[in-house]
Amino acid sequence: MVPxxxxxxxxxxxxxxxxELGLDLNIEQIVVNTVKGRHREPEHLAxxxxxxxxxxxxxxxxxxxxxxxxxxxxxxxxxxxxxLGETPEARARARDVERIVDLRIAGPMGTYAHATNSPLGIxxxxxxxxxMKEKLQVPLDYLENLLSDDRPLLLGDxxxxxxxxxxxxxxxxxxxxxDLFGERPLLRAWDARYRERPAAKGVLRW
Ligand SMILES: N[C@@H](CCC(=O)N[C@@H](CS)C(=O)NCC(=O)O)C(=O)O
Numbered sequence: 001m002v003p004x005x006x007x008x009x010x011x012x013x014x015x016x017x018x019x020e021l022g023l024d025l026n027i028e029q030i031v032v033n034t035v036k037g038r039h040r041e042p043e044h045l046a047x048x049x050x051x052x053x054x055x056x057x058x059x060x061x062x063x064x065x066x067x068x069x070x071x072x073x074x075x076x077x078x079x080x081x082x083x084l085g086e087t088p089e090a091r092a093r094a095r096d097v098e099r100i101v102d103l104r105i106a107g108p109m110g111t112y113a114h115a116t117n118s119p120l121g122i123x124x125x126x127x128x129x130x131x132m133k134e135k136l137q138v139p140l141d142y143l144e145n146l147l148s149d150d151r152p153l154l155l156g157d158x159x160x161x162x163x164x165x166x167x168x169x170x171x172x173x174x175x176x177x178x179d180l181f182g183e184r185p186l187l188r189a190w191d192a193r194y195r196e197r198p199a200a201k202g203v204l205r206w
Pocket of ligand 1: 039052065066
């Protein structure tokens with residue numbers, strides 16, 4: 001795990017949300033500081049040859065190295081009170097929105113952050129940043145539209161993995177002092193509301 005990086009943060013938010021719902025997953029968290037390059041050291045590469053975070057060590061000593069399968073594994077291992085929902089439709093919908101957020105929003109937001117004010121020291125690239133901003137408009141409109149029926153969270157009343165994924169990316173943007181929401185009051189209200197949640201308060205630092 002690492003406190004700022006979006007993919008570890010989304011798993012940490014998920015774990016915190018499950019705790020708020022009464023399930024303490026009791027997972028020991030080990031910080032691997034990507035800003036200091038610790039993820040490229042042999043100790044971490046032994047866990048994950050791709051050098052990315054997060055990583056979950058299973059009881060059999062194997063590792064999961066992708067954030068969404070880590071969350072889905074925890075959902076299946078501890079199904080009572082799982083976030084994904086009760087019916088195949090609810091679960092599919094939650095996965096659908098999460099994928100839209102991760103692939104169409106979190107990806108471009110991360111690239112934008114690194115192209116403007118990278119915490120990893122990547123040189124600024126205004127052209128790339130403008131390209132990412134443009135790419136974000138349709139998916140951000142999609143979320144704004146989703147929230148137009150007054151639902152408090154992205155999938156309705158119940159917190160979802162999509163909420164965790166979006167908020168993890170927004171923390172990264174806040175850290176680099178960027179704001180890409182534009183004129184989208186419902187998304188801004190969702191952001192303020194989500195950050196008031198006890199899980200968010202316990203995990204988010206920016
Ligand atoms: N698809 C992977 C992506 C993981 C990823 O790229 N993590 C970032 C932190 S948010 C990372 O480790 N970056 C360091 C690097 O790629 O060198 C997941 O969802 O877990």
